[in-house]
Amino acid sequence: xxxxxxxxxxxxxxxxxxxxxxxxxxxxxxxxxxxxxxxxxxxxxxxxxxxxxxxxxxxxxxxxxxxxxxxxxxxxxxxxxxxxxxxxxxxxxxxxxxxxxxxxxxxxxxxxxxxxxxxxxxxxxxxxxxxxxxxxxxxxxxxxxxxxxxxxxxxxxxxxxxxxxxxxxxxxxxxxxxxxxxxxxxxxxxxxxxxxxxxxxxxxxxxxxxxxxxxxxxxxxxxxxxxxxxxxxxxxxxxxxxxxxxxxxxxxxxxxxxxxxxxxxxxxxxxxxxxxxxxxxxxx
Numbered sequence: 001x002x003x004x005x006x007x008x009x010x011x012x013x014x015x016x017x018x019x020x021x022x023x024x025x026x027x028x029x030x031x032x033x034x035x036x037x038x039x040x041x042x043x044x045x046x047x048x049x050x051x052x053x054x055x056x057x058x059x060x061x062x063x064x065x066x067x068x069x070x071x072x073x074x075x076x077x078x079x080x081x082x083x084x085x086x087x088x089x090x091x092x093x094x095x096x097x098x099x100x101x102x103x104x105x106x107x108x109x110x111x112x113x114x115x116x117x118x119x120x121x122x123x124x125x126x127x128x129x130x131x132x133x134x135x136x137x138x139x140x141x142x143x144x145x146x147x148x149x150x151x152x153x154x155x156x157x158x159x160x161x162x163x164x165x166x167x168x169x170x171x172x173x174x175x176x177x178x179x180x181x182x183x184x185x186x187x188x189x190x191x192x193x194x195x196x197x198x199x200x201x202x203x204x205x206x207x208x209x210x211x212x213x214x215x216x217x218x219x220x221x222x223x224x225x226x227x228x229x230x231x232x233x234x235x236x237x238x239x240x241x242x243x244x245x246x247x248x249x250x251x252x253x254x255x256x257x258x259x260x261x262x263x264x265x266x267x268x269x270x271x272x273x274x275x276x277x278x279x280x281x282x283x284x
């Protein structure tokens with residue numbers, strides 16, 4: 001069992017037992033006939049998970065295969081080479097699930113990579129950590145009200161803020177997430193992504209990744225996902241201690257590509273055979 005397996009099961013059981021149902025939800029299910037059905041959730045608030053990367057707790061599920069390469073490639077699209085172009089995401093990185101959030105111009109609007117590029121957020125973060133490591137203002141925020149005022153279309157960022165702390169040779173990071181879809185993103189691909197971002201930033205700054213903390217204000221399971229989550233919890237885990245490493249002679253984060261990353265200690269073939277991937281609808 002990995003730390004994420006344990007966290008996933010605890011979250012599912014907690015939400016099912018003690019969660020509340022929402023009212024008048026914004027998301028919807030797109031039915032086969034084109035009609036919309038409200039996508040209700042059962043949720044809990046102020047939920048926190050923590051991983052010690054220095055102790056072999058990189059967040060990876062074995063209850064189903066974790067698509068870690070997809071998670072890392074999306075980081076390049078948002079932070080390293082920031083863009084809001086869906087076409088670029090599909091053609092350059094082979095990721096296709098963002099098209100449901102197309103605002104009509106083949107972009108996701110003034111969101112995510114657009115925000116990072118406009119305000120030069122990633123470069124500022126790296127420079128701050130390198131030049132003033134013990135500063136307490138190492139914050140990267142995708143929540144920029146001016147962009148919401150200028151462009152109303154687009155999904156407001158779910159994972160919207162990271163806070164970074166240097167402690168000697170180590171780098172810690174806390175992720176703040178306003179809304180987390182348990183099966184589709186939060187204790188899954190979002191945690192893989194941002195733990196991966198911690199690895200990348202630490203590598204760029206000559207530090208070691210240590211503690212990754214994840215705070216989710218609204219952690220939820222969509223109504224049609226509850227049976228799938230419960231079935232996943234009945235699966236038998238695979239014992240392993242995964243860790244993402246950057247294995248390259250390159251010296252800049254801006255020169256990296258997915259081939260420079262390795263996930264060690266994660267038996268993907270065994271996991272695929274024992275616990276195949278599950279399919280589930282996405283609420284829009």
